[in-house]
Amino acid sequence: xxxxxxxxxxxxxxxxxxxxxxxxxxxxxxxxxxxxxxxxxxxxxxxxxxxxxxxxxxxxxxxxxxxxxxxxxxxxxxxxxxxxxxxxxxxxxxxxxxxxxxxxxxxxxxxxxxxxxxxxxxxxxxxxxxxxxxxxxxxxxxxxxxxxxxxxxxxxxxxxxxxxxxxxxxxxxxxxxxxxxxxxxxxxxxxxxxxxxxxxxxxxxxxxxxxxxxxxxxxxxxxxxxxxxxxxxxxxxxxxxxxxxxxxxxxxxxxxxxxxxxxxxxxxxxxxxxxxxxxxxxxxxxxxxxxxxxxxxxxxxxxxxxxxxxxxxxxxxxxxxxxxxxx
Amino acid sequence: xxxxxxxxxxxxxxxxxxxxxxxxxxxxxxxxxxxxxxxxxxxxxxxxxxxxxxxxxxxxxxxxxxxxxxxxxxxxxxxxxxxxxxxxxxxxxxxxxxxxxxxxxxxxxxxxxxxxxxxxxxxxxxxxxxxxxxxxxxxxxxxxxxxxxxxxxxxxxxxxxxxxxxxxxxxxxxxxxxxxxxxxxxxxxxxxxxxxxxxxxxxxxxxxxxxxxxxxxxxxxxxxxxxxxxxxxxxxxxxxxxxxxxxxxxxxxxxxxxxxxxxxxxxxxxxxxxxxxxxxxxxxxxxxx
Numbered sequence: 166x167x168x169x170x171x172x173x174x175x176x177x178x179x180x181x182x183x184x185x186x187x188x189x190x191x192x193x194x195x196x197x198x199x200x201x202x203x204x205x206x207x208x209x210x211x212x213x214x215x216x217x218x219x220x221x222x223x224x225x226x227x228x229x230x231x232x233x234x235x236x237x238x239x240x241x242x243x244x245x246x247x248x249x250x251x252x253x254x255x256x257x258x259x260x261x262x263x264x265x266x267x268x269x270x271x272x273x274x275x276x277x278x279x280x281x282x283x284x285x286x287x288x289x290x291x292x293x294x295x296x297x298x299x300x301x302x303x304x305x306x307x308x309x310x311x312x313x314x315x316x317x318x319x320x321x322x323x324x325x326x327x328x329x330x331x332x333x334x335x336x337x338x339x340x341x342x343x344x345x346x347x348x349x350x351x352x353x354x355x356x357x358x359x360x361x362x363x364x365x366x367x368x369x370x371x372x373x374x375x376x377x378x379x380x381x382x383x384x385x386x387x388x389x390x391x392x393x394x395x396x397x398x399x400x401x402x403x404x405x406x407x408x409x410x411x412x413x414x415x416x417x418x419x420x421x422x423x424x425x426x427x428x429x430x431x432x433x434x435x436x437x438x439x440x441x442x443x444x445x446x447x448x449x450x451x452x453x454x455x456x457x458x459x460x461x462x463x464x465x466x467x468x469x470x471x472x473x474x475x476x477x478x479x480x481x482x483x484x485x486x487x488x489x490x491x492x
Numbered sequence: 493x494x495x496x497x498x499x500x501x502x503x504x505x506x507x508x509x510x511x512x513x514x515x516x517x518x519x520x521x522x523x524x525x526x527x528x529x530x531x532x533x534x535x536x537x538x539x540x541x542x543x544x545x546x547x548x549x550x551x552x553x554x555x556x557x558x559x560x561x562x563x564x565x566x567x568x569x570x571x572x573x574x575x576x577x578x579x580x581x582x583x584x585x586x587x588x589x590x591x592x593x594x595x596x597x598x599x600x601x602x603x604x605x606x607x608x609x610x611x612x613x614x615x616x617x618x619x620x621x622x623x624x625x626x627x628x629x630x631x632x633x634x635x636x637x638x639x640x641x642x643x644x645x646x647x648x649x650x651x652x653x654x655x656x657x658x659x660x661x662x663x664x665x666x667x668x669x670x671x672x673x674x675x676x677x678x679x680x681x682x683x684x685x686x687x688x689x690x691x692x693x694x695x696x697x698x699x700x701x702x703x704x705x706x707x708x709x710x711x712x713x714x715x716x717x718x719x720x721x722x723x724x725x726x727x728x729x730x731x732x733x734x735x736x737x738x739x740x741x742x743x744x745x746x747x748x749x750x751x752x753x754x755x756x757x758x759x760x761x762x763x764x765x766x767x768x769x770x771x772x773x774x775x776x777x778x779x780x781x
Contacts, residue, residue: 176675176676176678180675180676183680184676186585187588187592187593188593189585190581190582190583190585190586191585191586191589191594191600191603191651194586194648195603197644198609201617201621204620205620205621208624267519267522269519270515270516273519274516274517274519275520278513278517279520287520289765290524290527293761293762294527296761296764296765298704298705298732298757299705300705300735300754301534301705304750309530354527355527382506382508384508384509387512405612412612412615414707414708415736439614439616442616442620443708446623447712459620462617462620465616465617466613466617469613469614469617472612473609473611474609477605477609
């Protein structure tokens, strides 16, 4: 009897320790987020004190000799993140314009029209492509995409759309915002498409059947029965894709051109928030330079956290009723 | 007149249906064909560049031909070893909490949400955090800081996949174990986790393969190193870092090596993704289904 009680007591103790350990592991996820936030705030303090909130939208000073606007001057310790914010926003939005229609089309095909034999392999391919590292997309972009844009696509676009000023043929390298946007689109397509698919699958079958029973064609069924119910989740998927595009580093760094300038032409060289950190941080010339780069990192962290949380919330709103699915 | 209008209307509806079907198929083709083309291109280009020297030799000075990435492969192994030591236990622990103890509680929901959000944080930010956490106090770049950055990135992925795998284990098994008088922690470790272990292991592999290709967090933590090094306290080379340097350089021979390195990473990814898919779809969790 005594032995039994002892064993029981021990196991109760062990149970409690085990539960605490596991809870601690789980709580460490919170701790990591807070720690990152704290470290970045600590190390960006210098730039924050010197430039304040203006850091993100301060117009550049005109260079006395060249007449060009100078935003980013590591030598004199004068920094404005405006060109990087601009580059990030332009390349991400442009990539969404390219990726979203295609991703939604693909998701519609996969969930509503696709023959069963194709569904598995296609889903597998999208999953695989979502897992390929950014550096490899960058490698492909440098050696295949950029020459393609330079030789064939850019001349065409600037010939027919050059009058808008957005496609001025000023950059003979093929690098720039367009190249970055295209490779970003390729990278976020699988993510948007697989999440859209998940959301659309979560729409109950009774909705589809009800619309079909009223005599709807397939497209009407998709529009009224599926898309209308899933729209919030689809918006969530798109925003999640945006979050990925905003923080994407390596592929963008390899093709965006890396000049701290703001140009109206989409073919011009630019720079994004992530790319400037990747390029300059290891060789930063001064503490204020490093601090300014960390402040850009902090902004990137906060923006992606907010964007991701919002997107997850939207997706969760749609899928919460549906049975859990392993993906 | 009325019949005319209805027939026009039904024709219009049918036409719209066909057009949309066509557009969806077009979108699929426009997406899938280039993506598959990219993939095949990478495989072919990599395969034609890969040889035994790649695995056995250290890099040669710029401009010389030959050489390999032996030091980068070893460096990646060291970095991933450190990362796994951090990411796997904490990740699995968090997964166990989410699936076994916190099911349905508000805390678990908050943690799940945070993990998903953390998953979307750009990897370069992880590098900055590791830099400020370890490189600044230590005063020099090191493999340790790079490994920790990668380890932190593994945690959310491992936690979420472990949770999903554990949730696939039916409750009957837990109840049977508890009914036989096993204590709770024994039940979790020897019954639930063991049943789900193929899934958990592949989940870890997936996280491993993902961080294996991460470059951004290593640029200013592991830094890179032209020589053979396994010392965690020194800068170290990594496969993706080397690919980056070689791809942006002007030398044809280095480009070749970059393609070969890319192939190695891709093979790792393909293996991990297919394994995960196999485990989750075929019900390899024996006794679980």
